[in-house]
Amino acid sequence: MTVPVPPDSPQPAEDPADVDPWAPPDPGAGAAPGRGEPTVPAPAPVLGAAPGLGAAPVLGGAPGLGAAPGERPAAPYWPPYPVPAPPPRNGLGVAAMVLGIVGTALSLAVLLFWLSWLPALLALIFGIIGLGHARRGVATNRGMALAGVILGITGLVVSVGAGVFVVARVNAVNEERRAEADAARLRAENAQRAAEERAAKERERLEAARKKIEAEREAAAADERARRLAFGQSYTYADGLKVTMAAPEPYVPSETVFEAPKDATIVQVRITVVNTGSKEVSLYGSGLPFVHDAKGGLVTSLIDGSGRMKILSGSLAPGQEATGLSAYALPNNAADPFSVEFDYGSGLQRKNVIWTGAPS
Numbered sequence: 001m002t003v004p005v006p007p008d009s010p011q012p013a014e015d016p017a018d019v020d021p022w023a024p025p026d027p028g029a030g031a032a033p034g035r036g037e038p039t040v041p042a043p044a045p046v047l048g049a050a051p052g053l054g055a056a057p058v059l060g061g062a063p064g065l066g067a068a069p070g071e072r073p074a075a076p077y078w079p080p081y082p083v084p085a086p087p088p089r090n091g092l093g094v095a096a097m098v099l100g101i102v103g104t105a106l107s108l109a110v111l112l113f114w115l116s117w118l119p120a121l122l123a124l125i126f127g128i129i130g131l132g133h134a135r136r137g138v139a140t141n142r143g144m145a146l147a148g149v150i151l152g153i154t155g156l157v158v159s160v161g162a163g164v165f166v167v168a169r170v171n172a173v174n175e176e177r178r179a180e181a182d183a184a185r186l187r188a189e190n191a192q193r194a195a196e197e198r199a200a201k202e203r204e205r206l207e208a209a210r211k212k213i214e215a216e217r218e219a220a221a222a223d224e225r226a227r228r229l230a231f232g233q234s235y236t237y238a239d240g241l242k243v244t245m246a247a248p249e250p251y252v253p254s255e256t257v258f259e260a261p262k263d264a265t266i267v268q269v270r271i272t273v274v275n276t277g278s279k280e281v282s283l284y285g286s287g288l289p290f291v292h293d294a295k296g297g298l299v300t301s302l303i304d305g306s307g308r309m310k311i312l313s314g315s316l317a318p319g320q321e322a323t324g325l326s327a328y329a330l331p332n333n334a335a336d337p338f339s340v341e342f343d344y345g346s347g348l349q350r351k352n353v354i355w356t357g358a359p360s
Helices: 091-108 117-136 143-225
Strands: 229-230 233-236 241-244 262-273 290-293 321-331 338-344 350-357
Touching: 091 117, 091 143, 117 143, 143 229, 241 338, 241 350, 262 338
Parallel strands: 229 350
Antiparallel strands: 233 241, 241 262, 262 321, 290 338, 338 350
């Protein structure tokens, strides 16, 4: 490296690199032309020396003191200028620390953590490079670079942890919503199934009620048919009362009766009742039957005062039997067929038995 020489210093005759500062002085060097006395150049000021402090020392004696007899003054020595050191490369360390702070701050934010990974990663990279520069001596902020590395790692860890937490939480929320949706769908399905079951049970109940009504109607119709008999047949009520009407017989009234119609057929109606049940039965309201001619007209009972007429009354103990006897004058033009109706029971449970046929 070449050291610059001050402009007021004497220029050497030859390259300073070829001059040996430690060689003995040359007697002929430094003599002025035409003179026998050697001249010593004035020393140049040293770079960086303070004004007034004097000149730098010169090897071989001070100027103006002269040289020893037979000796030449020594050649002057100029120290080199100091070379300024290059500036430290601290930018990466500073950037690493700043990015590490930014990444860590973002990672701690609730809504911005997902942005922290990039500055944290850059802080880690710049910090590692800055540590390398500090290790080679070209940077002086090893602490900043190390802080950037630490903050970068912290930001990455917190960012990754927050991301994992958020993903797990989102999955948990989705699972909860899915579970709630499944539970709601299951409740809806159960409610629909329960409603369908209730509807099915209601249909079954209605169907059973309809069948019951139909069965009751059929039973009532069957019972109605069972109570429509021919002369000589019997019917038994639910409480065990059995009623039978014998075939009608001609009846000749006594002379004490009012005059009977000449154009009428007089018949005798005999009804026998037997209590086949286990409880006593009452014959109240069943004393006389109702007789209708062929045209549906009601025929009144014919009483002749002979004492032969008998009316069912009172009650029957289990196993007891009673017979009712009455006579009727049927118009000849409406005698065939005629009907005899026997009523028994109380209230809504009262039923009739009707025998239909021709007079004997």
